[in-house]
Amino acid sequence: RRVGAWVWDDDRGLTHGQRVYGFASYLLVSGLDSAYAVTPGNDEALYDLNPGIPSDVPALRDGALVRAFDSGAVAVNPGESPAVIELPGESKSFTLPPGGAVIDVKGKLTVSYASP
Secondary structure, eight states: OOOOOEEEEOOTTOOHHHHHHHHHHHHHHOOTTOEEEEOOSTTHHHHTOOOOSBOSOOEEETTEEEEEETTEEEEEOOSSSOEEEEOTTOSOEEEEOTTOEEEEETTEEEESSOOO
16 A cells, blocks of 8 residues: 655745755655645755655654655654754764754755754
C-alpha cells in the first residue's frame, strides 16, 4: 500500500523561516509519491533544495525530529526547548532552537532561524 502527501504553499504572508520550517516538516513525512507545490516567488531557491531519497524514518533526538536522506538530512524542533542534535552524515552537533528547522543538502545547511 502506498501513501503520499500533497502540500500547497502559496508563499503569501510567510517569512523565509516559516517557509523553511514548513518545507522541512513536509520532508520529514514525505514519500516517493508525495509532492510539494509552491507559487513562484522570492524563495524559489529554497524549493530547489533536494536532500535526495529518504534513507530512514524520522527519529526523535532530544525533542527534535530528524530524518536522513541519501544526500542530506532534515530536522525540525516543534518543542519549546532547544534541542542538541547531530544530523546524519555530519560530525558536529549543534543546537536547534525551539520552533527551528534545518535542511542539509550535501553539507550545506538552510536554516529557519538567525544563526549566531
